[in-house]
Amino acid sequence: MLDQQKISLGRVRQAYRLTSNELEAIIQALWPHAIFPMELWHRAHEAYWKDFANSNQSVYNIEIPVLPHPCLEEKRLHTYLVGCGIMDFFRELSMTLPVNPLYQGLKYILAESYEEINTIFPGERQTLFDSLRRLDTADFARQYEADSPLREKALFAIPASMYHFISQIFVDTILVNREVAIRFLRDYPLSVEVKGITRVLVESILTKAAPKIPAPEIPDSQADSCVVEEAEDGRLIFRIPAAVWKGKPDHAVHAAMKDIYPPAVIAHVLFYWCAPKPEAGHKIRAGRKTRLGRLFTQKEYSDPKSYRNLFNVLLEEADTYTIIEG
Incomplete structure (x- = not known):
């Protein structure tokens, strides 16, 4: 059971009908003292995943993925990058666990993040877990062995795009101090009551004497150099400055981009933009x-x-993005 002083940003979004940009403003304004990005994932890992993962590690000698943890000393929480880290963690975890505990853990996270989970990427979840179940039924014990062809198939045959919805739900799964968030949103009307946020509660909190928390100021230069944008159709657009990659060796490009861009974008730039050209022989x-x-x-x-x-696999994931020189 969650601490009653915390609530998911998914429920905050619904209660106040917030846009993604408004949710991002809350995160950056309250980071790190009132934002808890990994708590739900940690709880799911402890309750549903860890024991199965440790058991399979000891029996099959396979490497167990580790939950990413953002640095609290950073001035900003890089939500997109952390979301990609969670997606990679979940993908690797799905190769080491039976389907049922994986499914139950994700269901727990969704239930704590949203009022109605049946509307949250239902098709994507169904497709992914149907694919994973087919692997389970093929040869349950054999698939986890390090040299198993079933494990090789699982690692590389299930498209990376099947896991994209994990990174897309990440922001909504972040927990926030409920009272601090309500104070921050004092100028926003409460559109609908949700579990943990009622009109009576909001009124009682706002009547208390408390200073208003200002939104973080973003310099114009930073606003003009966004790493990622979202098109109207939901496709992510990455703009890569020429100074990052043009005329540089592979290792220098990778080092310059690895803390800013997801691995798939870096792979695309290295293979298609940096010499030698991919049109060369096989x-x-x-x-x-x-x-x-x-x-x-x-x-x-x-x-x-x-x-x-x-x-x-990285190039396949990159094909789902729009990557341009910016």
């Missing part, structure tokens, strides 16, 4: 994918194909 392209794939993992694979497979 052997040259394969060798380049192997070299670039090594930049995105600390693991040592005996088979170069594993690096290429990893890199191909």
Whole structure:
């Protein structure tokens, strides 16, 4: 059961009918003292996932993914990057757990974040878990072994795009101090009551003497250089300055972009924008994918194909974005 002093931003969004930009303003204004980005995911991990993951690790000697944790010393919470980290964590976790505990943990997170979970990416969730269930029923025990072809199939055959909805729900799963959030939104009308926010509660909080929390000021230069935008159709647009990549070696491009852009965007820039050109022969392209794939993992694979497979997954994810020079 959640602390009654905390509430999800998904419910705050619904109660006040907030836009994504308004929700982002709340996050940055209240970060880090009243924002708890990983609490729901940590609770789900402890209650539903950890024991299964640890058991499979000991039996099959497989690596268990670790929840990302944003640095509290950062001036801003980079919600998009943390959301991508959560998506990667969930994807890797789905390769190490049976489907049922994975499903139950996600269901818990959604139930604590929204009033009605059946409307939250129902098709995407159904497609993903149907695919994972087919892997479970193929050979439950064999699929978790490190050298299992079923595990190889799971890692690289399920499209990365099936997991995108995880990063899209992340902001709504962030917990916030309820009273502080209501004070911050004192100028917004309460549109609808939700679990944890009633009109009586809002009125009682706002009648208390409390200073108004100002929204963070964003310099014009920063506002003009957004890393990511969202098109009307929901497709993400990344603008990459030429100074970041043009004329630079691969390792320098990767180092300059890794703390700002998701791995898939970096992979796209390296492969399609940096020399040599991908129009070269098949052997040259394969060798380049192997070299670039090594930049995105600390693991040592005996088979170069594993690096290429990893890199191909990133390129596949990048195809769902619009990546342009900006």
